[in-house]
Structures are given as C-alpha cells and as structure tokens.
Amino acid sequence: QVQLVQSGGGLVQAGGSLRLSCAASGFTFSNYVMGWFRQAPGKEREFVATISFSGVATFYTDSVKGRFTISRDNAKDTVYLQMHSLKPEDTAEYYCAAGKLYGGSFLKAYDYWGQGTQVTVSS
Secondary structure, eight states: OOEEEEEEOEEEETTOOEEEEEEEESSOGGGSEEEEEEEOTTSOOEEEEEEOSSSSOEEEOGGGTTTEEEEEETTTTEEEEEEOSOOGGGOEEEEEEEESSOOTTOGGGOOEEOOOEEEEEEO
C-alpha cells in the first residue's frame, strides 16, 4: 500500500522557519521524483519545488527561491521542505507528491500524494 505521510507545519510568525517532512512507503522511493505543492483557500494547487531521483537536481517556483530548500534522504525514504523567511502569502495546505517520471511543475505528472499539512504564517 502506497503511503506518503506528512509531518511538520503549523503556525509561525512572518520571518520564521518551518520544516516539512514526507515519509514514503509502499514503493521504491529512490525511483521516484518528489515534489511539494501548496494550495491556499480558494486557489488552485500550485507547484513549489521538485527534486530528482538522486537529489542532485532541484527546481523551485520563483516565489520561494532562496527561501525554501527541498531535499531527500533515500536511505530513510523521506523528502523534506525546509522553509525560511516565511511570508503570510506562504500560508497554504502543503502536499508532497511522488512521480515516476520527471514532470517538474506539472501537477498531473505526480502519481501519489500526501495527506496535506497546514502552514499558517501570521503577519
């Protein structure tokens, strides 16, 4: 049974930091590209970051470049999203996702999704 179990998130003041984790099971983690997406109330789900199979290559949406870092530990079957200098506009439900093929920011390229975790940034 494929599972992506997310942890982390919560309420933080603007300028603060949070780390999200996503633990995978039920599939060969190192064979999947991993990504993070987010969805604010009333908005569509949007791409945040993606990381290649080995973790060598990463790609971010412009609004988080220099503030967020995606990483993975294939020995632990876990992907992370470290978030610094958080802004109120980062407030959203965050989702991790796994894709067999590299699809970058293309939402439909991802096959499996985590349950979501709320990040709220107060001003």
